Amino acid sequence: MSNPVYVAIDTPDLDHAVKLAKSVKNHIGGVKLGLEFFCANGHHGVHEVAKLGLPIFLDLKLHDIPNTVAKAVQALNGLAPAILTIHASGGRAMMEDAKAAAGTNTKVVAVTVLTSLDDHDLSRVGVADDPHNQVERLADLAREAGLDGIVCSGQEVKAAHKAWKNGFFIVPGLRPAGSKTGDQKRIVTPRQARDDGASVLVIGRPITAAEVPDDAARAIVGTL
Numbered sequence: 106m107s108n109p110v111y112v113a114i115d116t117p118d119l120d121h122a123v124k125l126a127k128s129v130k131n132h133i134g135g136v137k138l139g140l141e142f143f144c145a146n147g148h149h150g151v152h153e154v155a156k157l158g159l160p161i162f163l164d165l166k167l168h169d170i171p172n173t174v175a176k177a178v179q180a181l182n183g184l185a186p187a188i189l190t191i192h193a194s195g196g197r198a199m200m201e202d203a204k205a206a207a208g209t210n211t212k213v214v215a216v217t218v219l220t221s222l223d224d225h226d227l228s229r230v231g232v233a234d235d236p237h238n239q240v241e242r243l244a245d246l247a248r249e250a251g252l253d254g255i256v257c258s259g260q261e262v263k264a265a266h267k268a269w270k271n272g273f274f275i276v277p278g279l280r281p282a283g284s285k286t287g288d289q290k291r292i293v294t295p296r297q298a299r300d301d302g303a304s305v306l307v308i309g310r311p312i313t314a315a316e317v318p319d320d321a322a323r324a325i326v327g328t329l
């Protein structure tokens with residue numbers, strides 16, 4: 106089985122990003138580049154990190170009208186990301202058009218309920234349901250739209266996997282026992298997420314903010 110750990114390189118500093126990715130390269134399965142990195146470094150930055158030869162997960166969480174998202178996806182095709190994120194709450198048509206616009210080797214995956222939100226946060230944005238039901242609802246919609254999978258927390262992945270047997274499940278909000286939670290609310294350990302059916306384990310600060318990121322990555326992979 107290939108290594109499911111994708112390290113989230115969240116920094117605007119390209120040199121630091123490349124250095125970090127190089128230092129953990131042998132212990133991870135891929136690199137996730139998100140908004141902070143992309144807004145600062147754009148396509149050039151992605152190309153530079155991609156030179157290391159690891160699969161790139163481009164986490165831009167696109168969310169707009171269908172035409173705009175489809176054109177944005179087209180504009181990213183030159184980067185050939187292994188994985189690209191859009192928001193499920195953009196609706197079925199937006200997801201269908203995004204998938205149709207993506208390259209055949211790119212998995213298009215829908216973010217359901219951010220791992221930084223709990224029941225209370227959801228109710229404040231007008232979602233009366235709990236995260237579990239909302240993930241289930243958005244996962245069904247993403248599957249109907251022909252997407253490859255979803256992003257959800259480790260607290261929902263078991264049920265999501267059961268309902269969508271061949272889905273691709275990305276799980277962030279992972280914290281090894283004893284590590285700082287930060288802004289994440291729905292957390293589990295990397296091992297728990299893997300056991301419950303995650304395809305990709307997204308891990309950022311527990312690796313990137315460690316004194317020796319290389320050692321932290323090795324230790325986490327050792328728990329899987």
Ligand SMILES: O=C(O)c1cc(=O)[nH]c(=O)n1[C@@H]1O[C@H](COP(=O)(O)O)[C@@H](O)[C@H]1O
Binds near residue numbers: 113115139164257287
């Ligand atoms: O799509 C994501 O990757 C994502 C979705 C989500 O619900 N929660 C979430 O934390 N993420 C991303 O996963 C990473 C988590 O980073 P750490 O909290 O530092 O491990 C960040 O890059 C987030 O942007």
